[in-house]
Amino acid sequence: MFSKACEYGIRASIFIALNSFEGRRVSPKEIAEEIDSPTAFTAKILQALVRNNIVSSVKGAYGGFEMDKHRIKEIKLADIVDAIDGDSIYKGCGLGLHACDEDRPCPMHDKFKVVRDELKTMLESTNLEDLALDIKQGDTFLRR
Amino acid sequence: MFSKACEYGIRASIFIALNSFEGRRVSPKEIAEEIDSPTAFTAKILQALVRNNIVSSVKGAYGGFEMDKHRIKEIKLADIVDAIDGDSIYKGCGLGLHACDEDRPCPMHDKFKVVRDELKTMLESTNLEDLALDIKQGDTFLRR
DNA sequence: TTTATTTCGGACAATTTTATCCTATTTTAT
DNA sequence: ATAAAATAGGATAAAATTGTCCGAAATAAA
Ligand code: FES
Ligand code: FES
Numbered sequence: 001m002f003s004k005a006c007e008y009g010i011r012a013s014i015f016i017a018l019n020s021f022e023g024r025r026v027s028p029k030e031i032a033e034e035i036d037s038p039t040a041f042t043a044k045i046l047q048a049l050v051r052n053n054i055v056s057s058v059k060g061a062y063g064g065f066e067m068d069k070h071r072i073k074e075i076k077l078a079d080i081v082d083a084i085d086g087d088s089i090y091k092g093c094g095l096g097l098h099a100c101d102e103d104r105p106c107p108m109h110d111k112f113k114v115v116r117d118e119l120k121t122m123l124e125s126t127n128l129e130d131l132a133l134d135i136k137q138g139d140t141f142l143r144r
Numbered sequence: 145m146f147s148k149a150c151e152y153g154i155r156a157s158i159f160i161a162l163n164s165f166e167g168r169r170v171s172p173k174e175i176a177e178e179i180d181s182p183t184a185f186t187a188k189i190l191q192a193l194v195r196n197n198i199v200s201s202v203k204g205a206y207g208g209f210e211m212d213k214h215r216i217k218e219i220k221l222a223d224i225v226d227a228i229d230g231d232s233i234y235k236g237c238g239l240g241l242h243a244c245d246e247d248r249p250c251p252m253h254d255k256f257k258v259v260r261d262e263l264k265t266m267l268e269s270t271n272l273e274d275l276a277l278d279i280k281q282g283d284t285f286l287r288r
Numbered sequence: 289t290t291t292a293t294t295t296c297g298g299a300c301a302a303t304t305t306t307a308t309c310c311t312a313t314t315t316t317a318t
Numbered sequence: 319a320t321a322a323a324a325t326a327g328g329a330t331a332a333a334a335t336t337g338t339c340c341g342a343a344a345t346a347a348a
Contacts, residue, residue, distance in 0.1 A: 001145065001233065001236075001238060002238070002240075003335075003336090004240065004335075004336065004337095005335080005336075007238075007239050007240035008240070010239055010252070011239055011240075011250075014251055027294075027295090028294095028295085038336080038337055038338080039337095039338090040337065040338050040339070041336065041337045041338080043295080043296090044297090044336095044337085046295085047295080047296065047297080050295090050296090057294090057295060057296090058294085058295080058344095058345080059293090059294055059295045059296080059343075059344045059345055059346095060292090060293060060294055060295080060343095060344055060345025060346055060347095061291095061292060061293040061294065061345060061346045061347065062293080062294085062345085062346065062347085063293075063294050063295065063344090063345065063346085064294075064295085065295090077252070089145065092145070094145060094146070094151075095151050095154055095155055095286075096146075096148060096151035096152070096155075097285075097287070097288050098288060101288065104285050104288055105283075105284050105285070106155075106284060106285060106286070107158055107275035107276075107278050107279055107284040107285075107286070108154070108221070108270070108275070109284065111266050111270055112266070114262075114266070115259065115262050115263045115266055116145075118258075118259050118262060119259045122255050122256070122258070122259055126252070126255055131251035131252070132251075134251050135251055139249075140249050140250060140251040140253065141241075141248050141249070141250060141251075142239075142250070142251070143241065144241050144242060144245065144248055147305075147306090148305075148306065148307095149305080149306075171324075171325090172324095172325080182306080182307055182308080183307095183308090184307065184308050184309070185306065185307045185308080187325080187326090188306095188307085188326095188327090190325085191325080191326065191327075194325090194326090201324090201325060201326090202314095202315080202324085202325080203313075203314040203315055203316095203323090203324055203325045203326080204313095204314050204315020204316055204322090204323065204324055204325080205315060205316040205317065205322060205323040205324065206315085206316060206317090206323080206324085207314085207315070207316085207323075207324045207325065208324075208325085209325090
């Protein structure tokens with residue numbers, strides 16, 4: 001469904017959000033340990049998240065990755081997926097035709113569109129704050 | 145969403161179904177042209193479909209790929225996806241945890257599960273006959 | 289100002305997916 | 319029997335994704 005990079009990106013974002021509530025910056029090493037991902041690869045993904053304005057970074061001693069506490073609620077899963085995997089999951093044809101086209105649809109179009117749109121709605125309506133709070137309460141987990 | 149192999153596999157299956165209604169066998173070359181896919185790669189995927197009992201093949205002169213006319217209605221998209229991409233799309237964790245686990249869910253679990261289950265239902269309830277008939281009527285297309 | 293720390297970014301490597309090619313095997317028609 | 323036609327399958331190659339490494343640049347503390 002999502003690329004590994006995107007999965008790591010989402011898990012990392014949630015962990016950063018969680019810590020930003022406490023005013024703590026976190027390092028790629030700490031993030032990778034907490035979400036069980038390869039450190040250097042995760043660092044690359046963090047760079048992309050910074051470029052896309054989803055997290056911010058502070059270089060140098062006592063630096064690390066953080067998020068504006070008041071923006072956490074505004075950041076949706078869709079923002080992260082879009083930043084890393086692009087919009088093909090929202091717009092692409094399920095059978096791989098060059099683009100999804102209502103006027104010349106593939107045989108799966110009508111049925112696929114319903115699912116694809118529901119995925120889109122789900123990602124656009126799910127924010128990082130809610131996800132982070134569930135973890136804080138011990139209801140959900142970032143690794144296993 | 146699906147791998148290229150799976151997209152080609154579904155498009156190929158629909159085209160074979162379409163021709164099997166007319167009692168025509170089709171070659172990898174003809175299939176690849178009709179669904180706009182690389183011929184040799186498509187041939188590999190056809191082998192997998194044969195092994196998984198989705199289409200049958202006849203070697204030698206006047207051979208080719210075909211489907212039992214009366215089974216076309218019984219073959220669901222899910223059968224093809226399962227044969228080529230496996231069941232991770234149905235069962236896997238959306239955030240890439242080693243498995244989806246209700247008892248230790250990832251933060252996306254509750255919302256992801258709804259979409260994933262809907263995709264599963266869609267694939268399990270869509271059969272090749274309906275897809276092939278839409279093409280025959282000129283309502284949908286296998287290439288563009 | 290120096291030093292320690294930390295992200296940034298480019299180069300590189302490994303793995304997986306996608307794609308090609310060639311030979312063997314099977315089958316039908318002559 | 320022989321030849322022609324067609325799928326099966328292994329070896330190989332190209333491309334994309336995933337993953338690693340290291341030096342450069344930036345920052346804060348001493
Ligand atoms: S054309 Fe294939 S999903 Fe819309
Ligand atoms: S645990 Fe992640 S989707 Fe179920």
